[in-house]
Amino acid sequence: MSGAFETRTEMLRITDLHAFYGESHVLHGIDLRVKEGELVTLLGRNGSGRSTTLKSVMGLVGRRTGSVMFDGREVTTLAPHRITRLGIGYCPEERGIFSGLTTEENLMLPPEVKGGGMSIEEIYAVFPNLYERRTSPGTRLSGGEQQMLAMARILRTGARLLLLDEITEGLAPVIVKKLGEVIRLLKSRGYTIVLVEQNFRFAAPLADRHFVLEHGRIVATVQKDELAAKTEMLHELLGV
Amino acid sequence: MDSSIAATAASPSPARPTRRRGWGWVALVALGLVLPFVVSPIFVMKVLCFALFASAFNLLLGFAGLLSFGHAAFFGGAAYVCAALSKYVGLTPELAILGGAIFAAGLGAIFGALSIRRAGIYLTMITLALAQLVFFLAVQLPLTGGEDGLQGVPRGKLFGLIDLADDHTMYFFVFAVFCAGFWLIHRTIHSPFGQVLSAIRANEPRAISLGYDVARYKLLAFVLSATIAGVAGAMKALVFQLASLTDVDWHMSGEVVLMTLLGGLGTIFGPAAGAFTIVALQNELADKVGPWVSVIMGVIFVVCVLAFRRGLVGELMALRGSRRETMNERTNRTANAL
Amino acid sequence: MDIFGISSQALFGQLLLGLVNGSFYAILSLGLAVIFGLLNIINFSHGTLYMFGAFVALLGLNHLGMNYWVALVVAPAVVGLLGVVIERSMLKRLYQLDHLYGLLLTFGLVLIGEGIFRYFFGVSGASYAVPESLRGGVDLGFMFMPLYRGWVVAAALVVCFVTWWVIERTPLGATLRAATEKPLLVQALGINVPVLVTTTFGAGVALAAFAGVLAAPIVQVSPGMGANLIIVVFAVVVIGGMGSIAGSIVTGLGLGLIEGLTKLVYPAGSAVVIFVVMIIVLLFRPAGLFGKQA
Numbered sequence: 001m002s003g004a005f006e007t008r009t010e011m012l013r014i015t016d017l018h019a020f021y022g023e024s025h026v027l028h029g030i031d032l033r034v035k036e037g038e039l040v041t042l043l044g045r046n047g048s049g050r051s052t053t054l055k056s057v058m059g060l061v062g063r064r065t066g067s068v069m070f071d072g073r074e075v076t077t078l079a080p081h082r083i084t085r086l087g088i089g090y091c092p093e094e095r096g097i098f099s100g101l102t103t104e105e106n107l108m109l110p111p112e113v114k115g116g117g118m119s120i121e122e123i124y125a126v127f128p129n130l131y132e133r134r135t136s137p138g139t140r141l142s143g144g145e146q147q148m149l150a151m152a153r154i155l156r157t158g159a160r161l162l163l164l165d166e167i168t169e170g171l172a173p174v175i176v177k178k179l180g181e182v183i184r185l186l187k188s189r190g191y192t193i194v195l196v197e198q199n200f201r202f203a204a205p206l207a208d209r210h211f212v213l214e215h216g217r218i219v220a221t222v223q224k225d226e227l228a229a230k231t232e233m234l235h236e237l238l239g240v
Numbered sequence: 241m242d243s244s245i246a247a248t249a250a251s252p253s254p255a256r257p258t259r260r261r262g263w264g265w266v267a268l269v270a271l272g273l274v275l276p277f278v279v280s281p282i283f284v285m286k287v288l289c290f291a292l293f294a295s296a297f298n299l300l301l302g303f304a305g306l307l308s309f310g311h312a313a314f315f316g317g318a319a320y321v322c323a324a325l326s327k328y329v330g331l332t333p334e335l336a337i338l339g340g341a342i343f344a345a346g347l348g349a350i351f352g353a354l355s356i357r358r359a360g361i362y363l364t365m366i367t368l369a370l371a372q373l374v375f376f377l378a379v380q381l382p383l384t385g386g387e388d389g390l391q392g393v394p395r396g397k398l399f400g401l402i403d404l405a406d407d408h409t410m411y412f413f414v415f416a417v418f419c420a421g422f423w424l425i426h427r428t429i430h431s432p433f434g435q436v437l438s439a440i441r442a443n444e445p446r447a448i449s450l451g452y453d454v455a456r457y458k459l460l461a462f463v464l465s466a467t468i469a470g471v472a473g474a475m476k477a478l479v480f481q482l483a484s485l486t487d488v489d490w491h492m493s494g495e496v497v498l499m500t501l502l503g504g505l506g507t508i509f510g511p512a513a514g515a516f517t518i519v520a521l522q523n524e525l526a527d528k529v530g531p532w533v534s535v536i537m538g539v540i541f542v543v544c545v546l547a548f549r550r551g552l553v554g555e556l557m558a559l560r561g562s563r564r565e566t567m568n569e570r571t572n573r574t575a576n577a578l
Numbered sequence: 579m580d581i582f583g584i585s586s587q588a589l590f591g592q593l594l595l596g597l598v599n600g601s602f603y604a605i606l607s608l609g610l611a612v613i614f615g616l617l618n619i620i621n622f623s624h625g626t627l628y629m630f631g632a633f634v635a636l637l638g639l640n641h642l643g644m645n646y647w648v649a650l651v652v653a654p655a656v657v658g659l660l661g662v663v664i665e666r667s668m669l670k671r672l673y674q675l676d677h678l679y680g681l682l683l684t685f686g687l688v689l690i691g692e693g694i695f696r697y698f699f700g701v702s703g704a705s706y707a708v709p710e711s712l713r714g715g716v717d718l719g720f721m722f723m724p725l726y727r728g729w730v731v732a733a734a735l736v737v738c739f740v741t742w743w744v745i746e747r748t749p750l751g752a753t754l755r756a757a758t759e760k761p762l763l764v765q766a767l768g769i770n771v772p773v774l775v776t777t778t779f780g781a782g783v784a785l786a787a788f789a790g791v792l793a794a795p796i797v798q799v800s801p802g803m804g805a806n807l808i809i810v811v812f813a814v815v816v817i818g819g820m821g822s823i824a825g826s827i828v829t830g831l832g833l834g835l836i837e838g839l840t841k842l843v844y845p846a847g848s849a850v851v852i853f854v855v856m857i858i859v860l861l862f863r864p865a866g867l868f869g870k871q872a
Binding site for chain 1: 753771
């Protein structure tokens with residue numbers, strides 16, 4: 001954990017978060033702090049609770065206890081749409097592109113939650129494919145294009161905290177490379193990013209910190225500069 | 241699936257000792273035999289007809305999970321057929337009822353074959369539309385007597401020997417038929433066929449993957465439910481010596497849904513309890529409040545859906561803490577049994 | 579002029595009547611489809627709220643001197659508000675449950691609504707005069723067209739088109755379409771879906787009330803006018819499927835036309851022809867003409 005005195009604000013503070021799917025106790029007390037401008041990853045095997053952690057922040061999980069504070073505000077009492085409007089952008093694992101909407105409609109769907117979001121021209125500049133396919137139904141896009149769309153639409157809103165769930169899953173290496181560039185660009189612009197990733201090689205060069213989850217608990221924290229030293233431990237935990 | 245209609249259904253408790261249950265049945269039968277001497281036999285006969293109707297309906301909804309909003313077509317259609325057979329053909333009552341039942345079975349096969357092609361809510365709308373078709377036929381065909389209905393239907397002589405004109409004699413016949421129908425429903429629910437139905441309702445894709453011809457099971461459930469509903473309707477025609485448009489009206493379809501919902505979906509005795517309550521309510525209120533009966537029915541519907549989904553019997557069973565299978569237990573049980 | 583042995587007046591007159599009926603089928607099935615898409619509930623009370631709209635016009639005229647044109651705006655507003663109350667107080671609680679409960683609850687509302695109106699207005703109802711400016715008709719050569727009927731079809735087409743356009747071509751419609759697909763994700767993207775749902779239900783039933791005002795001068799304004807109509811509309815919905823807005827409109831109008839033609843050649847069958855079409859469609863195209871599977 002970082003030292004007590006920090007010059008940057010704390011964007012996200014999760015304290016003792018427990019989450020339940022029906023009878024199933026899925027998260028067992030997650031503690032997590034992310035400062036503004038940081039990029040952290042949630043690593044772990046399938047079912048370790050990484051996606052659930054993101055969903056719990058957004059209020060999309062059945063029942064939770066504990067505290068989630070965004071930019072100093074408690075959000076566990078708020079409905080999902082209110083949480084988003086505080087300035088969070090969520091990119092779900094299944095991408096969530098709407099088949100009944102064109103690409104451009106998908107892109108324009110989320111409302112602006114803060115000023116300073118990317119303009120539509122900027123977005124089309126970063127993602128030219130989306131401009132070409134803007135009148136196609138959203139689901140006619142390739143997997144990679146849909147992922148770009150899912151990210152582009154939250155960049156438009158002005159959200160400063162991005163929760164990205166498995167963005168490289170099932171995508172070709174050239175697309176993954178492009179996504180890496182986009183993430184680097186966003187980091188350079190001061191976005192705070194929480195990345196859930198299976199692909200350790202993708203996440204490693206990008207993140208300031210890595211959290212490893214197992215059975216709904218954080219079992220290891222690795223700073224960027226500790227990566228080389230702790231590689232073996234990570235390989236063991238992640239089964240890579 | 242947890243919040244499906246099926247989930248509110250309580251299952252008959254298998255844990256109660258058989259001997260105690262045996263006495264329970266005997267007590268009910270004894271009660272049935274004594275009732276016509278305590279209250280109006282016509283009233284009890286009406287209750288029995290509707291109790292059978294609702295129980296038949298419950299077979300389809302509470303156990304197979306299919307909501308038909310057109311059961312009046314079976315009930316009223318069989319009533320008309322039975323009435324016509326008795327009045328114009330001079331058949332004895334048991335044959336007239338049989339004729340009504342056969343008609344209802346055929347109609348059930350048609351309704352089932354058509355509505356099963358679409359799932360869920362479409363199925364319900366299709367049954368409603370088909371029943372309305374039957375209603376219009378009943379209005380227009382000369383045989384059915386239009387607005388007046390078929391009146392002056394003779395009860396006839398049972399087996400050609402026993403005159404049913406006396407209400408008490410008629411009652412015992414109705415009670416016997418009711419018991420037979422009720423027993424048939426009870427047996428069906430506990431049979432392998434009934435278990436497959438429950439499994440289909442709980443998890444249709446799984447049932448399909450296990451190789452069951454789901455469409456055929458649903459169709460059979462439809463036919464069975466329709467036939468017994470037809471028996472109830474045919475009996476009612478003989479009891480009141482009248483078959484009328486009310487019997488095929490969609491309000492009648494709604495009423496049987498209400499009886500089953502109020503009494504307890506998926507319980508054995510729920511529909512009968514609901515039928516008794518509604519018939520008694522209508523009896524008491526019809527003269528006094530006129531159109532408000534409809535309003536009261538509507539309010540009961542709304543209250544039941546919002547706050548009382550387990551129904552009278554369901555709530556009673558929950559209160560008594562009798563061993564009520566949860567949805568998961570029942571699914572596992574039926575799934576494992578397959 | 580004669581076509582197939584039928585006078586052109588009779589033919590086109592009946593076709594117009596068919597279009598008029600079809601207009602009501604289209605407006606009502608449109609409302610049902612929109613509500614079903616978002617709420618996953620079949621609103622049995624749609625017909626009752628249509629009746630309510632007609633009564634608002636009738637009572638408004640008799641007690642408040644409210645003319646027809648004002649009623650066309652007021653009735654949908656009043657019924658829309660009632661719809662909002664119904665959704666917030668009752669329907670909202672059913673979303674987690676099997677969608678059949680929604681049908682059952684709205685059926686209960688039908689009984690309540692019909693019962694109350696029957697108490698106050700009896701079974702036969704009352705007539706509502708055609709507004710002055712729409713009386714009489716115009717000679718088109720091949721037929722004489724009563725102005726009011728032409729107006730009904732025109733108004734219905736406009737309303738249906740506007741509804742289609744809002745849903746398919748505007749950002750609001752995009753939000754609605756998205757919420758129909760994945761309501762939780764739409765919330766996570768920052769949109770207040772519960773309010774959207776409430777508003778949509780209100781708008782859907784307001785459409786029904788609009789149809790009710792349109793219908794008032796044509797049919798007797800009676801408590802039962804909605805119930806029998808809604809069952810036919812159910813058949814229309816089964817035939818067309820509920821997946822497509824345009825599909826609902828086309829199906830409604832088309833079936834109205836078929837009904838009108840049937841009246842010409844076989845009058846006794848006109849009451850049931852739509853049900854017969856439903857049976858045929860179920861046999862050959864079980865998924866419906868336009869719909870995606872429910």
